[in-house]
Amino acid sequence: MNGSLISNAATRVVLALLPWLILAVTLGGTWFTWNHERETTRKALRSQFDFALRETVSRVEQRVQGYEQMLRGVQSLFATTQFRNRAAMHDYVDTLQLDANFSGIQAIGVVEWVPAPRKSAHVAAMRAAGFPNYAIDPDGLREVYAPIVQREPYVGRNRMPPGGDVWADPVRRLALEKARDSGTAAISGKVKLKVDTESVAPPGFIMYLPIYARDKPRDSVEERHAQLIGWVYAAFHMSDFMASLYGNQSPGLVLAMYDGTDADEASLLYRSDGATASGEPSHRAAISANEYMVVANHTWTLALSTHDIFEARYGRGMETVTAVAGTVLGLLLAWLTWLMVTGRDRALRLAEAMTEELRHIAQHDPLTGLPNRALFNDRLNRELARANRQHGRFAMVFIDLDHFKPINDTFGHDVGDQALRQVARQLQDCVRAADTVGRLGGDEFVVLLAELSDTDAILAIAEKLHRAVHQPFIVSGQELSISCCIGVAVYPDDGTDALSLIKNADDAMYRAKEAGRDCVRLCSSTP
Amino acid sequence: MSTRLLFALLVLLGQFGSANGATPDCSRTYTLAFHDHGLLYSAETNAGIDKDVADELIRRSGCKVTVSLMPRARIWQLIESGALDFSLSGIANAERDKFAGFAWYFSNKYYLLVRNDSGVRNLSGFEKNDALQLGVIRSFRYSESANRLVDTLQNGNRVSQAGGLAPLYQTLMAGRIHGMIIEPFDFPALEEKKIREMSTIIEFNDPSVPHGLIMSKKALSVAQQEQWRAIVNGMRADGTMRRIFEKYFNPELATALTNF
Structure with a gap:
């Protein structure tokens, strides 16, 4: 008797707790599913983003490689002719037929290596070559000079007088030294191109390839120093360079390029649409990453971040559906269970109330x-x-x-x-x-x-x-x-x-x- | 009976000899790529261990080899496609074994270089602190536990990719990354003292990982790979390899790296 009372009481407790238990289990299950879904979405977005980042880096690298290959052609020209063969250089660049694919290039040119003792001979030679007012700019006495002696194609702004000493600019000089020492292509940091005479010019960079004396050994850094006679270069506007990339940028991504490893306004080279003035994305990006690229002996920081469109496009958007549907179903199920387990009690209470009412009516x-x-x-x-x-x-x-x-x-x-x-x-x-x-x-x-x-x-x-x-x-x-x-x-x-x-x-x-x-x-x- | 045995021995020896001694087929120009990486190869000076190994390899093969410089990720991509024949100082994993053969010539351990101010004393300390970022070179793989650390941090969005060592050292010094994985030949000659002063080295508890000549399986037949491997083995056997390493390291470290 006592035992059955206890077991009855236990059953009542279990029945009373059952709806809450079911609510807890379904909400727990919903949370688990939602969390899993969110994690899956996050991973899918992340992997899509990683892929886009790898692709973007690869596209930039390949484009630099393409331009380097083009410049190697110019370098090779001087393996077959005299360094000062201006006509050959002009004809060569003319024959390149630089079309829209090379629209990033503002100028292809030649820089001559002029140690101080050879300065006057160099100036005289240039004046004789058709530039009667030729002078090295900036003026003044320095140990070495590296004046631009030729710019092609010889049209428009490229017709400005030669003689600009690029060695005098530390940013250009660093790249000139790297190219000279390595014997390979080197690109400069962020510069204002010499052909950009406006006060505010788009960010640019220059790619240099060294020219050494023909048939001389150049296996060591010392030999390369000794045999240097000049450089060929290609000057770029970064925005044009980026526009000439092959392939498409994934939608919903904001891209910025910085010179060096500092991602600040001073070193900003390029930013895609949707970025704010500082190059940062205009909203809080779900995913962002910086990749420090090394291209032609130089570091660029590529900052990529996602935009809402990216998340909408590649996210599955199932988390909210899961959370809402799971919660609603859980609440419904718990309510249904509550109705079922309390049905008898509620029926008895109703009958009692009705009986009481009938009794009152009868008396x-x-x-x-x-x-x-x-x-x-x-x-x-x-x-x-x-x-x-x-x-x-x-x-x-x-x-x-x-x-x-x-x-x-x-x-x-x-x-x-x-x-x-x-x-x-x-x-x-x-x-x-x-x-x-x-x-x-x-x-x-x-x-x-x-x-x-x-x-x-x-x-x-x-x-x-x-x-x-x-x-x-x-x-x-x-x-x-x-x-x-x-x-x-x-x-x-x-x-x-x-x-x-x-x-x-x-x-x-x-x-x-x-x-x-x-x-x-x-x-x-x-x- | 004894004549037949002698004949069989001669045939075996002959095969052995030809496998080891035959020079590679030089009927085409081969391609080899360096990646800029500390003492292995410096693009700024066009010199390094890999450059010396490559020069000697090319000299001994007698073949014409076009040498170029590429990012490591691009090298693996081209080795896989067969567009590139060789690269140097590669390490194997299951994925790479499918498309590349290797001829080992040195072996070394991996280390985690961490900023002193990150307060990290051991590997798990780095992993546990969510604020710490690790810098890695794209497509690089390391020893087992180093790979595990990189993969874990990658999942947590805590890895910055770079195209080479130089920007990693710069961002480490600027405090934008707090650690990077290095090998003994990774310290740049320039700024070595400055880096050593502000950082600590933590060793990964893994065995040494062999590094070797990478050969594209698409570009080179098994027999051809064997011929190139024989040249590398020859360089190890006659002490050339150790001498190359002695140019860059003290004799003890050079021996430790090349004897494995």
Whole structure:
């Protein structure tokens, strides 16, 4: 018995917790799935981004290689002809037919290596070659000079006078030295090209290849120093260079290129659309990375970051769907479970409430809400049993309203009903909680005054009831005043059973009527 | 019976001799690429261990070999496609074994170089601190636990790629990366002191990894690879390889690197 009580209690606890358990499990599952989905998406985006970064780096490297290959052609020209063969150089570049594929190139040119002792001979030779005003710029005495002696194609801005000493600029000089020492191509840091005479010019860079004296050894750095006679170069605008890349940039990516390893405004070479002035993406990028490229003996920093479009295009967008669907399903499932496990309890509670309501209906007068005859009899029997047991006393009071029928006839049943409800309220206000006021039907009321032994007190209450009924009240704008006849029977003086008590109380009330109404009569007080 | 045995021995010896002694087929020009990497090869000076190894290899083969400089990632790509015949100082992994043959000539350990101010004392310390970035050279692979560290950090978006050592040292000194994986020949001659002062070296607990001549399987038949491998083995056997390394390292380290 005890065991089954405990197991019942345990079952109830489990049932009560079940919806919460299901909610926890489904929400946990949703979180797990959402997290997994988010991780998968993140990985997919990351791998797509890594691929794009690798591709972009590769495209830039290949383009630099392409330009280097082109410049090697110019370098090779001087393996077959004199270094100062201006016509050959002009014809060679002319024959290259640099089309849109090479639109990054602003100029292809030749720089001559001029140690100070050879300066005057060099200037004289240049003046003789058709530049009567030729001078090395900037002027002044230095140990070595590296003036530009030829620019091709010889059109437009490239016709500006030669003689600019590139060795005098530390950024260009570093690349010239690297090319000279390595014997390979070297590109400079960010420069303003000499052909850009405007005050604000697009960022540029220059690629140099060294020219050594023919048929001389150049295996070591020292030999290469000794045999250097000049350089060939190609000058670029970075924006044009980037525009000439092969292949397509993945949509939704923001690209910026910086000179060296510092990604700051001063070293910014290029930025794609969607980047702010500092080259940073205009919003917080989900993924971003810097790659430090080494191209032609020089470092560029390639900064790539994602834009919303990239995430929308390559992300799967399933995280939100998973989270919302999972949460909603979890809540629904938990609610459904709650409905199922609490269904019996709720049905029982409903039945109880309905039973209680039915019982109330069965035992009360629908008009006044007072106990009806059945409930009143029940209370009377209980009070009889109590008084009998305890040799106690109690009273039965019968109340009949005087001339009630004319109210109904004159003012209508609505007003009559309201008058009855008012009388019921006033009677209830006069009695104790232990007493019972009932309506037997029509204009007849009955009051059970429980546990009263003093006849005077009983009469006092009867008088009080009489006065209460007599109180005028307003119904539908009419002031009404009703009188009543009251008959009282006392246990055990006027009867020791329900029937005799009721009969005697009724008789007393009739005597009150006969005595001219509007008065109280006690059963035993009459002859 | 004894005559037949002697004949069989002669045939075997002959085969052995031809496999080792035959010079490569020089009917075409070969291609070889360097990558700029510390003492292995410096583009700025066009000199280094790989350059010396390549010069000797080319001299002994008697073949014409066009030499160029490329990023390491591009080298592996071209070796795989067969457009490039050789490169140097390569290490193997399962992926690379599919398209490349190797002729080993030195072996070394890998080290993690970390900034002193990162507060890292051991490998797991670096991995655990999410704020620390590792710099690597694109397409480089290392010893087993170094590879594992790189892969883990890559998943956590904590790896910066570079095309060579120079920008890695620059970003390390600037504090934008906090560590990089190095080999004994990775210190640049320039600024070596400055780097050593601001950094600490942590050894990966892995055995030495052999490095060797990389041969494209697409470009060279197994027999051809064997001929080139024989030249490398010859250079090791007659002490040439050790002498090349002694140009760059003290004799003890040179011996440790080339004896494996």
